[in-house]
């Protein structure tokens with residue numbers, strides 16, 4: 001069970017991700033969560049930094065797709081001027097929609113970037129994808145469901161810690 005909450009890399013923000021390294025490792029598709037991964041959940045549109053990051057990924061040959069559990073309206077407005085595929089209501093950690101979105105790619109070519117163990121890391125692990133956990137951009141703007149998830153997260157992290165597995169530095173447990 002806990003293996004679904006382990007990740008390959010932890011970064012403080014998306015800009016720390018070594019895109020060249022991923023490219024050299026044969027990765028071609030990057031799925032990214034939206035809320036608290038690309039921007040805070042109360043930020044409606046991409047920041048200039050996020051736009052630059054997406055452009056850099058594209059220049060390196062990556063296809064980037066947004067995979068969010070938030071509603072379609074949120075995702076549509078955020079991605080309106082981006083030339084990328086963006087999906088809302090993905091229902092992570094369920095895998096059925098993700099499987100559709102990664103059609104044409106081998107799982108070894110796919111990276112998943114997200115800020116939550118329960119949704120992002122779990123769906124990525126279930127699909128066998130290279131998993132990058134990012135420190136949440138901004139916690140206080142979390143939706144209620146996310147607050148609940150983070151409570152569960154802390155319990156999971158306690159379990160990880162007990163077994164000597166890597167623990168996300170932003171989640172404090174006793």
Ligand SMILES: [Mg+2]
Pocket residue numbers: 033034035036037114115116
């Ligand atoms: Mg998120």
